[in-house]
Amino acid sequence: MAQKANPGALQAPMNAPLNIPAAAAQTLLHNPGAAHALLNNPGAATHALLTTAGATQPLVNNPGVGQQINSNPGAIQPHISTSGANQPFISKPSAAQVLMKSPSASHALIRSDRGSMLSMSDDNVMLKQIMTTHAPDGREVDVRPLLYLVEDILNRATQHVDFLVKGTLAQIELEEKTQQANYIAMLEALTFIIDRIACELSYKAMGGSDAHATTTAIFNLLSSYAWDAKLVLSLSAFALNYGEFWLLAQIYSTNQLAKSMAILKQLPSILEHTAPLKPRFDALNNLIRTMMDVTRCVVEFKELPSMYISQEVPALATAMTHIPTAVYWTIRSMVACATQISNLTSMGHEFAISTAESWELSSLAHKLKNIYEHLKQQLSLCNKYIDERKDVETYQMLLNLFDPTVMHIDNMKILKALIYVKDDKLPLLDGSTKRHVSLDVLRRKNVLLLISSLDFSSDELAILEQIYNESRVHATRLESQYEVVWIPVVDRSVVPLTDEIQTKFENLRSTMPWYSVQDPKLIEKPVIRFIKEVWHFRNKPILVVLDPQGKVVCPNAIHMMWIWGSNAFPFTSLREEALWREETWRLELLVDGIDPIILNWIKEDKYIFLFGGDDVEWVRKFATTARSVATAARIPLEMVYVGKSSKREQVKKVIGIINMEKLSYAWQDQAMVWFFWTRLESMLFSKIQLGRADDHDPMMQQIKKLLSYDREGGWAVFSRGSNVMVNGHSSTVVPALGGYDEWKVNAAEKGFELAFKEYHDRLHDVAHPCCRFEFPTTTRIPDNMRCPECRRIMEKYTTFLCCHDEQGIPGSLF
Numbered sequence: 001m002a003q004k005a006n007p008g009a010l011q012a013p014m015n016a017p018l019n020i021p022a023a024a025a026q027t028l029l030h031n032p033g034a035a036h037a038l039l040n041n042p043g044a045a046t047h048a049l050l051t052t053a054g055a056t057q058p059l060v061n062n063p064g065v066g067q068q069i070n071s072n073p074g075a076i077q078p079h080i081s082t083s084g085a086n087q088p089f090i091s092k093p094s095a096a097q098v099l100m101k102s103p104s105a106s107h108a109l110i111r112s113d114r115g116s117m118l119s120m121s122d123d124n125v126m127l128k129q130i131m132t133t134h135a136p137d138g139r140e141v142d143v144r145p146l147l148y149l150v151e152d153i154l155n156r157a158t159q160h161v162d163f164l165v166k167g168t169l170a171q172i173e174l175e176e177k178t179q180q181a182n183y184i185a186m187l188e189a190l191t192f193i194i195d196r197i198a199c200e201l202s203y204k205a206m207g208g209s210d211a212h213a214t215t216t217a218i219f220n221l222l223s224s225y226a227w228d229a230k231l232v233l234s235l236s237a238f239a240l241n242y243g244e245f246w247l248l249a250q251i252y253s254t255n256q257l258a259k260s261m262a263i264l265k266q267l268p269s270i271l272e273h274t275a276p277l278k279p280r281f282d283a284l285n286n287l288i289r290t291m292m293d294v295t296r297c298v299v300e301f302k303e304l305p306s307m308y309i310s311q312e313v314p315a316l317a318t319a320m321t322h323i324p325t326a327v328y329w330t331i332r333s334m335v336a337c338a339t340q341i342s343n344l345t346s347m348g349h350e351f352a353i354s355t356a357e358s359w360e361l362s363s364l365a366h367k368l369k370n371i372y373e374h375l376k377q378q379l380s381l382c383n384k385y386i387d388e389r390k391d392v393e394t395y396q397m398l399l400n401l402f403d404p405t406v407m408h409i410d411n412m413k414i415l416k417a418l419i420y421v422k423d424d425k426l427p428l429l430d431g432s433t434k435r436h437v438s439l440d441v442l443r444r445k446n447v448l449l450l451i452s453s454l455d456f457s458s459d460e461l462a463i464l465e466q467i468y469n470e471s472r473v474h475a476t477r478l479e480s481q482y483e484v485v486w487i488p489v490v491d492r493s494v495v496p497l498t499d500e501i502q503t504k505f506e507n508l509r510s511t512m513p514w515y516s517v518q519d520p521k522l523i524e525k526p527v528i529r530f531i532k533e534v535w536h537f538r539n540k541p542i543l544v545v546l547d548p549q550g551k552v553v554c555p556n557a558i559h560m561m562w563i564w565g566s567n568a569f570p571f572t573s574l575r576e577e578a579l580w581r582e583e584t585w586r587l588e589l590l591v592d593g594i595d596p597i598i599l600n601w602i603k604e605d606k607y608i609f610l611f612g613g614d615d616v617e618w619v620r621k622f623a624t625t626a627r628s629v630a631t632a633a634r635i636p637l638e639m640v641y642v643g644k645s646s647k648r649e650q651v652k653k654v655i656g657i658i659n660m661e662k663l664s665y666a667w668q669d670q671a672m673v674w675f676f677w678t679r680l681e682s683m684l685f686s687k688i689q690l691g692r693a694d695d696h697d698p699m700m701q702q703i704k705k706l707l708s709y710d711r712e713g714g715w716a717v718f719s720r721g722s723n724v725m726v727n728g729h730s731s732t733v734v735p736a737l738g739g740y741d742e743w744k745v746n747a748a749e750k751g752f753e754l755a756f757k758e759y760h761d762r763l764h765d766v767a768h769p770c771c772r773f774e775f776p777t778t779t780r781i782p783d784n785m786r787c788p789e790c791r792r793i794m795e796k797y798t799t800f801l802c803c804h805d806e807q808g809i810p811g812s813l814f
Helices: 022-029 034-038 042-048 053-061 064-070 095-101 105-110 112-117 124-130 144-158 161-165 167-178 181-207 209-221 227-251 256-264 267-271 274-302 316-354 360-402 412-420 458-473 499-510 524-532 558-568 573-582 586-589 597-601 616-633 650-661 670-690 698-711 730-738 740-750 752-767
Strands: 080-083 087-092 426-429 446-452 480-490 514-518 540-546 551-552 607-612 637-641 715-720 725-729
Touching: 064 730, 087 540, 095 514, 105 274, 124 316, 144 181, 144 227, 144 274, 161 458, 181 209, 181 227, 209 267, 209 316, 227 256, 227 274, 227 316, 274 316, 274 360, 316 360, 412 637, 480 499, 480 650, 540 558, 558 573, 558 670, 573 670, 586 597, 586 607, 586 670, 586 715, 597 607, 597 637, 607 616, 616 637, 616 650, 616 730, 616 740, 637 650, 650 670, 670 698, 698 715, 698 725, 715 730, 715 752, 725 730, 725 752, 730 752
Parallel strands: 446 480, 480 514, 607 637
Antiparallel strands: 080 087, 426 514, 446 540, 540 551, 607 715, 715 725
16 A cells, blocks of 8 residues: 655745855856756755755756756755754644645645646657666566456546446456456566555655656656556556545445544545535546546557557557657656645645646646547557458458368358357347347358348348248248348448438348348458459349358359249259250240239230330320230230339339220239349349350340330230240331231231231331340449340440439349
8 A cells, every 4th residue: 555654745944044065055056057946945945955965966966956946936845853873853744834834835735746847848858768767578467457447446436427327337347357367366466566656656746756756766666567567557556546545535424444544634624625626626537537548548559469560550650659658648647646636635625725726637638638649540540450451361261261162061160251250149130030049050051141231122022032931831842941141231331330220220120031140230341342342242132142061052043033933942053054944935934923814814825915114105005006906806815014124103104094094904013013124134134144145045135125125115025825926116016016907817827926926027127126235333244245136246335324213113223
């Protein structure tokens, strides 16, 4: 514990004669600063220059002493007389006596260090002095557990609001940390040095010693320690004294032992005058909190991982040059705080009547805050540098893990690298039970990673959920042996997530029946980079398929899922190619899984028109013309309007007119319209992904024509049963129907569908409508494409497009 003896705090007789011996006079001739000090303060000089020759030695060896005396005219000096065997006898007048003899004595005490602080304002000079005391012996001290204890003491002593709010949890964590055996051993090893510093602080504070000298003495005690250890050990010593002061203040009214000790320290008298004390303790608490901020910052610099950052990095190099200064001024601030507390306990509440003395504390707090802000800025740059290095390392690790030549026993290493590598929390939410689960539920299973932003359309989600739920009905079937995991991709630069983003995420997650990552922040930046750069994620959802060993068997199975649903299991690229080999250009390919009514028409071998577009006049003309031709030809014709891939609001208006005028059958559900076009687009992108978009495949050419016609007005597909006969643009379909009188003779001979096809093809060869494909920059764009009409390589343009529709068909690629 800090000692309370104060042998050097006695007042010199102010009426003592100025008796300067010859040796002292010689000293003053060579030391004008000391002479100037004596001329300005002869009373203080009485005891600074005693009649013994040795009394002049301080001025000879330390010219700055004269300046310190000059800056402290009311400093209390020892009065020493010899007794017996030349032993000094020390007497101490009461605080009241001191104040009675010199009314300015209290202010002198307050300002005792102010002059020296200003005189040492040149940090370069101070730094050179401090660096001479720095001789670390290489010992490593883990100061973090000690810092936890110190923060707990000082936070409770200063009644920090933030600390009180989280006090219970912090206390539990503190107890857990300090109970560990290595922490206890470390504390035992450091107790001696902490006590020595505490005694130094207490003794020098009561003796009115110069703050710089006291700070230097502490640095001498800690010469063999690193900068962070110097700071934490000093702060521990200060906390020991300051914590004792407030412990007595808090319990003296209920504990008799504490009460007796408090009376000796004049605590009851101090605490009864809380109003005049408040500015003093506000200033103290503010400075102490700043001291803790600087200390934490310095410790964090020491804890930076050397494998990711070195002192060659400019931010760390800059910080390391400023840390000695930061340590000095923090310890200097501890000395100032200790002096204030010592003066309060020795002189009582009268010492705190004026608030002018808080100037020094405020000045120190201001200086420390500037130092802290600078260090914090450098620490932020260092952490950013380290994060970037770690991100590069993690990204490279992902590249290595997903190397096709690398074999894994199961998929756990892969899933942990993507989702959450630690075992301290359950990273998944089971959509069916709404319980948090571990990644083990996915071990050795086929896993479909559903990767998307939070802009996941309800139509898209509803269709995907329908496909998923249908596969769960027969859980034992082969095509049901897979699990889906939603991986949300959010902007990681927004930290923490805004309430709006968090709510949007939670609402979207709550609708999903499969597994979801329970917190989007679990997905780290390098993982998002990998998803974007390697798996080519933009904004549209993708479905990456991992086999039971974690190998990527399909970079994006979302196209397969839209086209074939769970029948595409196990969703590999080989399975995708096999499914395409089984397909032909038929009406079921276009409408399968969307509308059972059309499937019934196909079974009944009816004549069917699928048509679309957003031009109401063309839709009206086409529907009436087709209906009149069917009546004239006496064929069972059915027509269905399937909308357009964009301009949702305009499509709704067209459907309304069709319904009102009873022109034909039309899909009322926008999800059906969306799914029709999404499946068509998925067919094209499936082929692009397989590198087969320009194969001489008649089926693919027809799909590309239909997608192109959608961008160029209206269109119609004509079939009998499942056999598609005509895939025509608006500019040729209506004229072909209008020329029925020219080809009706052929209809009687060859059949209606063949005669219509031949006549339409002749018009098409003359009209040759342009083909156009528009790919958003958010999708993978093929290097080139062949025209489905003439087979030439199409020209590439950059287009700016606006469809005047904020709610365009969600997910549309065109």
